[in-house]
Amino acid sequence: MISVAEHRRRILETVRRLAPQQVPVTQAQGCVLAKDVEALVPLPGFDNSAMDGYIVGAADVAGLPAPDSADSAEASDAPEGAGQPVRLPVDGDIPAGDTRQLRLEPGHAYRIMTGAPIPAGGDVVIPVELTDGGTEYVTLHAADAPGRHIRRAGEDVHAGDIVLRAGTVLGARQLAIAAAVGAGELSVYPRPRVVCLSTGDELLPPGSVPGFGQVVDSNGLMLAAALREAGFDARAGGVVLDTEEAVTAALDAALADADAIVTTGGVSMGAYDAVKAALSSLGTVAFDKVAMQPGKPQGFGTLGEREVPVFTLPGNPVSALVSTEVFVLPALRTMAGLPVEPAPPPRARVLDGWPSPPGRAQFVRVIVEEAQAEPWMGAASGTAGPPGPSLRSAGGQGSHVLQALADADALAYVPADVTRVEPGDLLGYRRLGQQGWAAE
Numbered sequence: 001m002i003s004v005a006e007h008r009r010r011i012l013e014t015v016r017r018l019a020p021q022q023v024p025v026t027q028a029q030g031c032v033l034a035k036d037v038e039a040l041v042p043l044p045g046f047d048n049s050a051m052d053g054y055i056v057g058a059a060d061v062a063g064l065p066a067p068d069s070a071d072s073a074e075a076s077d078a079p080e081g082a083g084q085p086v087r088l089p090v091d092g093d094i095p096a097g098d099t100r101q102l103r104l105e106p107g108h109a110y111r112i113m114t115g116a117p118i119p120a121g122g123d124v125v126i127p128v129e130l131t132d133g134g135t136e137y138v139t140l141h142a143a144d145a146p147g148r149h150i151r152r153a154g155e156d157v158h159a160g161d162i163v164l165r166a167g168t169v170l171g172a173r174q175l176a177i178a179a180a181v182g183a184g185e186l187s188v189y190p191r192p193r194v195v196c197l198s199t200g201d202e203l204l205p206p207g208s209v210p211g212f213g214q215v216v217d218s219n220g221l222m223l224a225a226a227l228r229e230a231g232f233d234a235r236a237g238g239v240v241l242d243t244e245e246a247v248t249a250a251l252d253a254a255l256a257d258a259d260a261i262v263t264t265g266g267v268s269m270g271a272y273d274a275v276k277a278a279l280s281s282l283g284t285v286a287f288d289k290v291a292m293q294p295g296k297p298q299g300f301g302t303l304g305e306r307e308v309p310v311f312t313l314p315g316n317p318v319s320a321l322v323s324t325e326v327f328v329l330p331a332l333r334t335m336a337g338l339p340v341e342p343a344p345p346p347r348a349r350v351l352d353g354w355p356s357p358p359g360r361a362q363f364v365r366v367i368v369e370e371a372q373a374e375p376w377m378g379a380a381s382g383t384a385g386p387p388g389p390s391l392r393s394a395g396g397q398g399s400h401v402l403q404a405l406a407d408a409d410a411l412a413y414v415p416a417d418v419t420r421v422e423p424g425d426l427l428g429y430r431r432l433g434q435q436g437w438a439a440e
């Protein structure tokens, strides 16, 4: 038997980051940038209005009171005539998207909308609330200092600025700035494409009601979904019969476009273990017993000229998912240019206890009990944080037990030398089905 760490090391020493590709900015979500993104244009791209209102020259509104003093203007000791409303002719509307390069004449106004370009000669925007809202003529009651309510070209980003650095993971906010500064395509490490093959004569496609001796292929669906949840382009490749020929043909077909292949089933000691049979004469896949529960029978190697990594996982559903979390996801993250693990695993105290097999690391399906369900916006700043969460077993820990797997929030890790977990013990755990990677 080899250790979990040894098997992981062998996998991580074999897989390589995929070659960078140019992809449209609309398809780059979740990818890691391979090159810095430089702004083609400044942000904002032009001086524009932050309010719906009127754009006027500073000299025309110099005598108006500031908005917050408008009500008390008459009582002030301002000179005669100061504070009186100003009436200006309105030369037209400037809506957002107006590409005319307009000039504002002294003594005139334009009605202007939020986001619309400021005409030459315009100094200050008077929000519509401080006016009578006129369209031919407008009466203005108050005015701010010049520049107010104008968003200046380049105040956010200058043309030529690096807005995103190579290595950044492209999430929603990063995609927004890349698109805003005019990027059409980005150089990224692509998301690995993965095919998940389910081997077994007993398997029926999802949607079937199984008869005696039959089992629905839940693995293909589950693993492809888990990999997609983690940000990869995974698909279930369907059921493959337990013959060497069927497995060889399915692997050949998957090799056409997959960057990695995951199989489940057919890797233990059975007389019909077709995956072992097919791969013994193909590629570099080696089969090992790994000191873990569940997930003991494992195979890994590469296939074909592109040296596509192949993970042959055990067929028991819990074993397949645990193997995916422990071996497949770190490998795919490496191929995608991401850190091997999304973040250091948190640790929490165990509420109950359970036995753990001697000499094997145990991956336990657990419920994470939050100590305090406080909405994040309700937390008062400057006070001591709430106590951390606790862990309890999600139920049956057999490698066929789907209910506890479905109910669990996380996998807790019990080192190989521990034979019993006691209430109050501290265990590291990893949330299941969670995204949210941090860039290095």
Ligand SMILES: Nc1nc2c(c(=O)[nH]1)N[C@H]1C(S)=C(S)[C@@H](COP(=O)(O)OP(=O)(O)OC[C@H]3O[C@@H](n4cnc5c(N)ncnc54)[C@H](O)[C@@H]3O)O[C@H]1N2
Residues within 6 Å of the ligand: 198, 199, 200, 202, 203, 215, 216, 217, 218, 219, 220, 264, 265, 266, 267, 268, 269, 270, 273, 294, 295, 296, 297, 313, 314, 315, 316, 317, 319, 399, 400
């Ligand atoms: N004599 C021994 N027998 C077994 C050993 C061993 O060391 N000596 N190891 C056991 C362990 S541990 C595991 S894990 C399993 C792994 O077996 P295989 O990878 O060969 O998987 P199968 O035999 O094909 O299936 C096991 C189990 O899982 C169900 N299964 C398979 N594929 C799917 C699927 N796509 N969706 C849902 N369920 C699936 C299958 O029906 C079986 O019940 O071997 C032990 N045996």
Ligand code: MOO
Residues within 6 Å of the ligand: 292, 293, 294, 295, 296, 297, 314, 316, 319, 399
């Ligand atoms: O190792 Mo198997 O994966 O326990 O059931």
